[in-house]
Amino acid sequence: MxxxxxxxxxxxxxxxxxxxxxxxxxxxxxxxxxxxxxxxxxxxxxxxxxxxxxxxxxxxxxxxxxxxxxxxxxxxxxxxxxxxxxxxxxxxxxxxxxxxxxxxxxxxxxxxxxxxxxxxxxxxxxxxxxxxxxxxxxxxxxxxxxxxxxxxxxxxxxxxxxxxxxxxxxxxxxxxxxxxxxLIVIGLALIFLLDRHNRLLGRAHQELHVLAHQDALTGLPNRVVLRDQLDQALASLRPRGPTVAVSYLDLDLDHFKDVNDSFGHETGDELLKAVADRLRDCISEQEGQVRNLISRFGGDEFAILQTGIQRPEQSAALASRIVEALRAPFSIDGQELFIGTSIGIALAQANVTSSQILKHADMALYYAKADGRGTFRFFEQAMDEQLQARRALEVDLRKAVTNGEFELFYQPQINLRDDEIAGFETLLRWHHPERGIISPSEFIPVAEDTGLLSSLGEWIIEQACREAATWPRDMHVAVNLSPVQFRSRGLVQTVSRALALSGLAPQRLELEITESVLLQDNEMTVSTLHQLRRLGVRIAMDDFGTGYSSLSYLRSFPFDKIKIDQSFVREMSQRADCLAIVQSVASLGASLGMPTVAEGIETEEQLRQIEAAGCTDAQGYYFGRPRPARELVYTLAALKNGVKVA
Structure with missing residues (x-):
């Protein structure tokens, strides 16, 4: 009722x-x-x-x-x-x-x-x-x-x-x-109803208590319970007692979103239940003096509270056991699913609060994911310092977009057969008002995580096209596209608008993509590449040879150029296998009618080796460092004179 x-x-x-x-x-x-x-x-x-x-x-x-x-x-x-x-x-x-x-x-x-x-x-x-x-x-x-x-x-x-x-x-x-x-009968009925009402209220209170303290999907204790137990555990620590008595493990499932997107949320829910069951199987509630509390925080995040531990190695052993347990395949509705987990571990220190413990574990989890996932990391104080620096960088990065602190630099690409500059590759530089020029390797990952890279990428394409339109008409401009940019559904419209606004001929724009872009969604990726090709722009495969399926990508889409990764060029003199790879790629490009660009040329010896290998183009500090548009020269002779003067 x-x-x-x-x-x-x-x-x-x-x-x-x-x-x-x-x-x-x-x-x-x-x-x-x-x-x-x-x-x-x-x-x-x-x-x-x-x-x-x-x-x-x-x-x-x-x-x-x-x-x-x-x-x-x-x-x-x-x-x-x-x-x-x-x-x-x-x-x-x-x-x-x-x-x-x-x-x-x-x-x-x-x-x-x-x-x-x-x-x-x-x-x-x-x-x-x-x-x-x-x-x-x-x-x-x-x-x-x-x-x-x-x-x-x-x-x-x-x-x-x-x-x-x-x-x-x-x-x-x-x-x-x-x-x-x-009236007597009604009174008896009222007494019965009141008794039933009290029992219903008791049951409702019990259900509310369960809902307030238990995850409805997995039946595990929820965040409220774990937070309460963590507060109690921290309160019971003696000020001068052992430095390690409480350990908090923050688990985040790897590739769970892919399962939800591919198989639906119902399969995702069943997978979460299976994960909870597997955690219960591999983690006993009590191991000697150590007590373990498993909790689900929500989404694909789980947590484990360990109390009574004596050494950090006990938490490391538990984390290793969990990583191995969740690495095994899951069978859900006839589908074999593979996921994994990354774990951040925070140990209780003197005068630490539960909020700080959660924050430390979350930092450690972030670094575990950065290490390639499927592993665990303990919190270290340096992580907090790095995170604060990252947050400060993020704030400055948002200001930089509106304050116009970014500038494009260009590095020449040399046509070895004509012995002239064929074009320039676009490189982004950030003029920080206090720190000076910041390397893209430092701020590009932050821009990707914060979602700023999409708008920044649009500005790069439009600015590169605008500046390249002032160069000699036979020179092209190469722009790198990140996986985040390529996932944007407005990429084709952005390129088309940049060409229209700048008046740059489409064939003078060269878009460089890496194999990581091609790994995302093959059908959508190939469709986007063909749309870009129909605009008339050229497509180059960057860092060729560093991935797993380079040759298969060459077969699925006819690229206009192949760029050999500089890691092979740099070690050609020391390693015969690197030289053999460069020769093979140059030969492959020649047979497919694709120019091959060797990156990272820094010495005359490397230049002679790539020429001997059959590469058609070269790029590197040997020819010149990246410069802003106002300092560019457009002939190799002027470039060499500028190098000598410098």
Whole structure:
């Protein structure tokens, strides 16, 4: 029964009590009225008294002339006055009902009263007129029978009324008794309902307690419970006790979002349940003096509180066991799913709060993910310092976008066959007002994490096209696209708008992508590449050879250029395998009709080696460092003179 239904039933019962109470009050009033009618009913008695007084008066009149009777005029007057008063009252009050029912009775009473009025003068002269008594008797005697009949009728009428009132009293008695029984039953029902209500409230309170302290999906304790237990554990630590007694492990599932996106949230929920079961299996609630509390914080985040540990190695062993347990495949609805977990561990230190413990574990988790996921890291104080520096960098980065602190630098790409500058690769530089120039390797990851890279990438493309439009018409500009930029659905529109605004010929724009871009979503990636190709821009594969499927990507999309990663170029002189790779890539490019660019040329020897290997283009500090657009030169001779002067 729902609470709303229960309240409705209670309202109906209470309403029934009110109605029954009102009706009982009405019945009591009716019963009192009936009793009053019975107690106050006297018409039959009045008629009987009138008949008795009539007979007494006749007897006194008959005995008046007998000296031995002792009847005198005063007694005659008294009897007459009483009879006259009785006759008068019969015309009033309740006796009138009987007279109204039968006109004959009314006529009888009227004739009797007329006779009394006729006799009244005779009674007054009874002492002076010896015949007065006889005359009075003669007048009254004809009415004796009629008056007796009237008294009898009044008696019968009164008996009928009494019987009717008694029947009404009996009916009221049974109705009252029935209502009393109903009220008793309703009272019992109300007691039952109140008892059930109390049990429902108790159950609801229990369910609320469970909801407030337990994760509904996995049945594990939730954040509230773990936070409370953590506070208690920290409060129980002695100021000068062991430095390690409480350990907090923050778990975040790796690639869980991919499962949700690929198989749906229902499969994701089932996977979370399976993860919770596996955690229960590999983590006992108590291991010696060590107690473990597993909790789910929400989403794909779990946490474990260890109390009573003596060494950090105990937490490390538990974390290692969890990583191995969650690395094994999960079978969900016939699908074999692979995930993993990254774990951040924070140990309780002196005077540390629960909020600080959670914060430290979260920092350690961040670094565990940065280490490649599927591992664990302990919190170190340097992490906090690095995180504060990162946050400060993020704040400055947001200001830099609006303050115009970014500038594009360009590094020349040399066509080895023509021995001239073929174009320039775009490189981003940040002129920090306090720290000077900050390397892209430092701020680009922050821009990716904060979502600033998309807007920054749009600015880079538009600015590069605008500046390249002022160069000689045969030179191209190369712009690197990050995976974040490539995931943006507005990339094609951004490139098209930049070309339109700058007036740069599409074939002079070269977009460089790495294999990490191609690993994301093959169908969508290839579709985007073809849309860019239809705009007329050129596509180059950057850092070729560092991934796993470089050759397969060359087959799936016809790139315009291959750029050999500088790691191979740098070690060509020391490692024969690097030289062989460079030669193979150059040969592959030649067979596919694609130019090959060797990056990272810093010495003349490296230049001779890549030329011998068959590379068509080169780029590196040997030819010149990146410069802003205002300092660029467009011929190799001017570039070499500038290098010598520098």
């Amino acid at each position: 729902s609470l709303r239904t229960f309240k409705t039933v209670i309202a109906i019962v209470i309403g029934g009590f009110l109605i029954a109470g009102i009706y009982i009050t009405v019945l009591v009033v009716q019963r009192q009225g009936a009793l009053q009618q019975i107690s106050a009913y006297y018409p039959a008695w009045e008629a009987g008294q009138a008949a008795s007084e009539f007979i007494r008066l006749e007897h006194r009149l008959a005995e008046f002339h007998h000296p031995e009777s002792g009847v005198d005029k005063d007694e005659i007057d008294l009897r007459f006055d009483i009879l006259y008063a009785r006759a008068k009252t019969l015309n009033e009050g309740r006796f009138q009902d009987l007279l109204d029912r039968d006109p004959e009775h009314s006529a009888t009473l009227r004739e009797f009263q007329d006779a009394l009025r006729e006799v009244q003068p005779l009674i007054a002269a009874i002492d002076s007129d010896p015949t007065a008594a006889r005359k009075a008797l003669d007048i009254l005697r004809p009415h004796e029978g009629k008056l007796a009949q009237l008294a009898s009728a009044a008696h019968n009428h009164g008996a009928a009324l009494v019987q009717k009132d008694q029947q009404e009293l009996v009916r009221l008695h049974w109705v009252f008794s029935g209502i009393a029984v109903v």
